[in-house]
Amino acid sequence: DQQVKQNSPSLSVQEGRISILNCDYTNSMFDYFLWYKKYPAEGPTFLISISSIKDKNEDGRFTVFLNKSAKHLSLHIVPSQPGDSAVYFCAASGNNFNKFYFGSGTKLNVKP
């Protein structure tokens, strides 16, 4: 039973526009969330995180929003660039941090 879900397997966006990647979770005990980016043949690289005490965290072009009541988070990339084309995974953990649950990923394609 997947506790973290990314329901969009792919997303295509024009360069310069906003990319919005969505993630839903089922476990109300999750209180720490991360986004990773993965290029082919490489391991995932950390992008941005948010803890449950916040509803927004921003780092440059990347912003993560957390809606605890809806058990939903989203990653916004503005403006999108062709180099952002990759697979994006969201992950969630409880307060013991010993295990992160990952979604199945969303493949983002930013068209020049």
Place this chain on the structure above:
Amino acid sequence: GAGVSQSPSNKVTEKGKDVELRCDPISGHTALYWYRQSLGQGLEFLIYFQGNSAPDKSGLPSDRFSAERTGGSVSTLTIQRTQQEDSAVYLCASSPSPRDPAAFGPGTRLTVL
């Protein structure tokens, strides 16, 4: 600085053989994780090591899977009597502490024929 390294990068084996996958975490990182990613799937947690504490093995899919971490550094994931469903990319990650985001290695692609 050096990141997480894994070896081999690719491994092809026959069904029923044993395989060992190696992970060299970033020096000084106390937390070490193993995940695997099957085709079209997300990352599946396998095992977690933190310092000298007993590892969290709750993600290991069967008793054919085992892992150890020697001296708090290098880790080896062993799969005995491999099956075709074990084919996946096995990813190792480490972090300075559990609260820090983990850095992943490039993975080992295992193919069981």
